[in-house]
Amino acid sequence: MSMSLDEDASTYGSNDGQGILNSLPGLVWTTDETGALCYANSRFTEFTGLMIDQGGSRQWASYLHPDDHLLVVPAQKGGAQLFAARLRRRDGQFEWFNLSASPMKGFGGEVCWLATERLERIDNQFGNADRDFRSFLDSLSLQALLLTPSLELEFGNQAALRWYGLSPGAQVQDRSVHFNLSKLKEIAFHSQAGQGRNDSAVVSYQALSADGTLRWLEAQVVQIRMQNGELAGYCVLQTDVQDSRDSSHLLGQEMEILEMVARGAPSASVLQRLCDVVADLVPDLVCGFLELSLDRKLFRMGAATRLAGEFREIFDGRSVISDKNPCSTAALTKRTVEIANMVESDQRETSMGEIMLANGLNYCKAIPILSPYGNTAGILAILRHQQADLGPREQQIVDRAKHIAAISIDRTRHEEALVRRETQVEQSQAQLVAAQRISSTGSFTSDIQRDENIWSEEFYRIFDLDPKLEPSIDAVRERVHPExxxxxxxxxxxxxxxxxADFVFRIIRTDGTLRFIRGLARVTHYIGDHPVFMGTVQDITETRRAEDALRRGEEALAKAREELAYVSRVMTISALTTSIAHEVSQPLSGILANANACVRLLALDPPNIASATDTARRTIRDTMRATEVIKRLRAMFSRQSPPMEKIDLNEIAREVIALSARDMREKFIVLEARLAPELPPVTGDRIQLQQVILNMVLNGIEAMAETEERPRRLLVRTALVSEDILTLSISDAGVGIAADAADKMFEPFFTTKRDGMGIGLSISRSIVENHGGRMWAMSNDGPGATFAFSLPSLGKPTDRSAT
Known part of the structure; x- marks a missing residue:
């Protein structure tokens, strides 16, 4: 503490510092190596009358009695010295003072002087030291001890007594057992080894404080010598540096741990290091860190002291809501959960409670570690044998550990999220490449005006271009087919x-193969006035070939279906051969009989013209009847389908009934026709629809061929079910349909007949569906089955009456 007399208090350090020196019970001043005053406190200036503006070059020896001037030199040679001297008051009178001179470490040759008023002589091991000096030591906030030359404790100031927890009234010899004298003797030995040097010995050691904890002290030992240079004892000034050592240790550990975080060390390693630091600085504390998964649904083991295995077993990979323990509650509520007495808590039977009690731990505090977004990222668990509030130092350690843990966990979570996103991007990219390869679709982004392009891998492959080639429109154009x-x-x-753009063009690859390409592009944005396109190119060659093959197949299928329908008609007419022969032979026989009768009537004399005329008319009628039958047969056998026309459903039903009437009479089948009047017409192929109705009638006839126990009845009905839908159904009283065969009845080549081919109903459904209708089969409530179909109508009723 040096200061020139012309300097203000701020140069010395602070107003507080100068105030402390002014309040000391004595005169304080400093001198340089020449003996010139550098600083003087207010007590010195008041006693001597020195004015600040008198300058700093004044020699302080001018304030000493002339007989005491020789004391100036020895005061600047060795360590701290105590002696008596007379100082001149402002009125010129001299007074005796006990002077203490101490070289100032780190300030060259400067010396700090302290003068206390001389009350009486004290003849002891300290020579001229008096009670005022001890009073001065008692006023200090740092611990001060005085040792004899034989290293016995002689004096301890108030600060020292408070630190050791001793009563101020006890004799110092009785209190010496509380001081670590063995360590102090070692310190004094270091001081003796350094005798003759200006610097004092500074040593650190541990001692038991008033609260019974072992704490670090830093002691500075100064030799005290009498006027004749004889060793009078030692002055030990010591400070409790436990907190500063802890802070320094914690700060150093923090720096190392933060370096670990910066290097990307796993959070488990960082958290374990934090646990070790906390355990080192707060030995009676058991701590553990838990992390939460990114979705905050699962715990992950971070680190723990003493209980690492047990913690891992109950928390690692477990659901946050699986067990109502303090850590789970803190994670869900984002609030600190404290249990003062686990033995009496309702959570003692949880997994965490059982582990704590098994290890003699009864106090728990679960502190949530929040992310920057306010979500729970982890938990800091503090466990103790008994409830004890954290002291300021302990709270600081825990808070700093929690803060660093939050940084580490947040970095880890960000890295995990980044890795997950990168993985998703890589997977998406791989899926995109695979999808483009599978679908033969390439993608591109293009500024056509600048010819700046980005092509996908599949784009290069489709156009058979070198992947190292710079994308350009000309490179694609060279592949385009000349046409x-x-x-x-x-x-x-x-x-x-x-x-x-959306168009199809052809390219010729380097191997000469021709490929069909569909190009699709859309404007996504503009750069200035330049449109930027994003689009796709797809190789549709195989699709084109498949479409051509499908078209050829459909044409072949249609032709085959037509051939099959023709065969079906032939087979159907074949089944009606007998009935058809009767229908044709009957009018022919009538024609022959009428012709003979007409000849006879004309041969009479006179000819019977009237009767011959009637006979001729009957001949014409029978001829027309035969012609109509033959016309129907020719249409049924014809391979050329007539054009679509308006058809009266009732009319074609009557024609089919007429063709099959004889067959039904011979098989004793009673036909009932319930044809709805004024049905609107339908549009269709007359012959094909007649074939459908005839197949349905023949199926009904065959279904009743072996029916003997009940009447054989066939009911033909037409109906208008809605404004635009007509139905025709044929119900029989035959064997019916099995429950699992209703849908199979229309499958190709499925038949329940002994000699059937299984194509009639399949052809019939195909015909109906080609007419926009639907065909189905169902069992009757009684015996037999019903086959029906529906067709769309033209909406205009036909003015005909039901038969």
Whole structure:
């Protein structure tokens, strides 16, 4: 503490510092190596009358009695010295003072002087030291001890007594057992070893404080010598540096741990290091860290002291809500959970409670570690044998450990999220590449006007281009088929104008193969006035080939279906051969009989003209009847389908009934026709629809061929079920349909008949569906089955009456 007399208090250090020196019970001043005053406190200036503005070059020896001037030199040679001297008051009178001179470490040759008033001589081991000096030591906030030359404790100031927890009234010899004298003797030995040097010995050691804890002290030992240079004892000034050592240790550990975080060390390693630091600084504390998964549903083991295995077993990978323990509650509520007495808590039977009690731990505090977004990222668990509030120092350690843990966990979570996103991007990219390869679709982004392009891997493959080739429109144009160049150039011109594109063109690859390409592009944004396109190119060659093959197959299928329908008609007519022969032979027989009768009537004399005329009319009638039957047969056998026409459903039903009437009479089948009047017409192929109705009638006839126990009845009905839907159904009283065969009845080649081919109903359904209708079969409530179909109508009723 040096200061020139012309300097203000701020130069010395602070107003507080100068105030402390002014309040000391004595005169304080400092001198340099020449003996010139550097600083003087207010007591010195008041006693001597020295004015601050008198300058700093004044020699302080001018204030000493002339007989005491020789004391100035020895005061600047060795360590601290105590002696008596006379100082001049402002009125010129001299008074005796006990002077203490101590070289100032780190300030060259400067010396700090302290003068206390001389009350009486004290003849002891300290020579001229008096009670005022001890009073001065008692006023200090740092601990001060005085030792004899034989290293016995002689004096301890108030600060020292308070630190050791001793009563001020006890004799110092009785209190010496509380001081670590063995360590102090070792310190004094270091001081003796350094005798003759200006610097004092500074040593750190541990001692038991008033609260019974072992704490670190830092002691500075100063030799005290009498006027004749003889060793009078030692002055030990010591300070409790436990907190500063802890802070320094914690700060150093923090720096190392933060370096671990910066280097990307796993959070488990960082958290374990934090646990070790807390356990080192607060030995009676058991701490543990838990992390939460990114979705905050699961615990992950971070680190723990003493209980690492047990903690891992009950928390690692477990659901946050699986057990109502303090850590789970803190994680869910984002609030600190404290249990003062686990033995009496309702959570003593939880997994965490059982582990704590098994290890003699009864106090628990679960502190949530929050992310920057306010979500729970982890838990700091503090466990103790008994409840004890954290002291300021302990709270600081816990808070700093929690803060660093939050940083580490947050960094880990960000890295995990980043890795997850990178993985998702890589997977998406891989899926995109695979999808483009599977679908033969390449993607591109293009500024056509600048010819700046980005192509996907599949784009290069489709056009058979070197992946190292710089993307350009010309590179693609070179692959375009000559016949499609005009189309390609036209679409590029439209692109220059900012119009979207969707067109198909051909390319020729390097191996000479021809491929069909569909190009699709859309404007996504503009750079200045330049449109930027994003689009796809797809190789549709195989699709084109498949479509061609499908078209050829459909044509072949239609032809086969037509052939099959023709065969079905032939087979159907074959089944009606007998009935048809009767229908044809009957009018022919009538024609022959009428012709003979007409000849006879004309041969009479006179000819019977009237009767012959009637006979001729009957001949014409029978001829027309035969002609109509033959016309129907020719239509049924014809392979050329007539054009679609308006058809009266009732009319074609009557024609089919007429063709099959004889067959039904011979098999004793009673036909009932319930044809709805004024049905609107339908549009269709007359012959094909007649074939459907005839197949349905023949199926009904065959279904009743072996029916003997009940009447054989066939009911033909038409109906208008809605404004635009007509139905025709044929119900029989035959064997019916099995429950699992209703849908199979219409499958090709499925039949329940002994000699059936299984194509009649399949052809019939196909015909109905081609007419926009639907065909189905169902069992009757009684015996037999019903086959029906529906067709869309034209909406205008036909003015005919039911038969």
């Amino acid at each position: 499609d160049l005009d189309l390609f150039d036209f679409e590029m011109k439209r692109g220059f104008a900012g119009e979207d």
